[in-house]
Amino acid sequence: MADELDEVLLSYDEAVALLPDGRRIHTFLDSGFALIGADWDRAEVLTLLRTTDRREVTGPAAQGMGHGLAAFRDGKPVFIQAAKWGQP
Secondary structure (H helix, E strand, C coil), X not given: CCCHHHCCECXXXXXXXXXXXXXXXXXXXXXXXXXXXXXXXXXXXXXXXHHCCCEEECCHHHHHCCECEEEEECCEEEEECECCCCCX
């Protein structure tokens, strides 16, 4: 996620606008010792974005891997494939 000083929180609509087209969207979780990636159905990602209390732009490392969006589930970020903030 972005440095706390640079934290950019997003509305549901702003987050959805960053998602790629298609029925499947890649995500990953940081397990502490490895990144665990999985493709989620678009509907699952939309549900997470709708129900989470926190959506934010990720930091440079995650954005560099094409995962420019994080949504929190059970207090932990789910990194979601997305466009970089401020870019189409």
